[in-house]
Amino acid sequence: MTVAARIVVIGVGNEFRHDDGVGWAVIERLRGRGAEHRLPSGTVLETCDGDPGRLLGLWEGAELAVVVDAARNEPSRPGRVHRLVLDGTGQAPAGATSSHGLGLGEAVELSSVLGRLPGRLVVYAVEGADATFGTGLSSEVEAQVGVLVQEVENEIERHGADTAPARPRDAS
Structure with missing residues (x-):
């Protein structure tokens, strides 16, 4: 499936494995935001189980x-957020790894080989405390959901400012 959207926000994980559901929680919160927090037209909010092809x-x-x-990281600090940026180089950043068997790094590498990377990829990886079966986030990860929603909105706003056409100068 190809999404011809200008902006896409993807929450990766499994909402039935406690902290692995943080991406889904952020998407749910973004969907529930009011009119004062409207995302730009063409913004798509999706959830994904982490499958690289998807x-x-x-x-x-x-x-x-x-x-x-x-994310998993050793030593772990539950709730710590890592921000990783990829601007079309095709090299997956080192550091925290996805909590899934095949991770985001593999998806980035495959996208690069196939020429299907987005123009800019920003990843927020949140270190979890609990990936056992069940619902609900740990308190450390839950405390970051609102922060992540704001960070996603800020990324989109910065992107809009970076790609806005320059206004012509007044000739007078």
């Missing part, structure tokens, strides 16, 4: 893709 399809053709996912 991620490729969701971000293909996007100028900006923002991904929110749970």
Whole structure:
């Protein structure tokens, strides 16, 4: 599936594995925002289980893709957020890894080989405390959901400012 959207926000994870559902929680919160927090026209909000092929399809053709996912890191600090940016180089950033078997790094590498990377990819990886079966986020991760929603909105706003056409100068 190809999304010909200018901006796509993807929450990756599994809402039935506690903190692995952080990406889905951010998408749900973005969908529930009021009129004062409207996202630009053409912005698509999606959830994904982390399958690299599905991620490729969701971000293909996007100028900006923002991904929110749970992460594993050693030593772990539950609730710590990592921000990773990829601007078309095709090199997956080092550091925290996805909480899924095949991670975001593999999806980025595959996208690069296939020429299907978004123009700009920003990843927010949140270190989790609990990936056992069940619903609900740990308190450390839950505390970051509102912060992440604001960060996603800020990324979109910065992208709009960076891509806005220059206004002609007044000739007088």
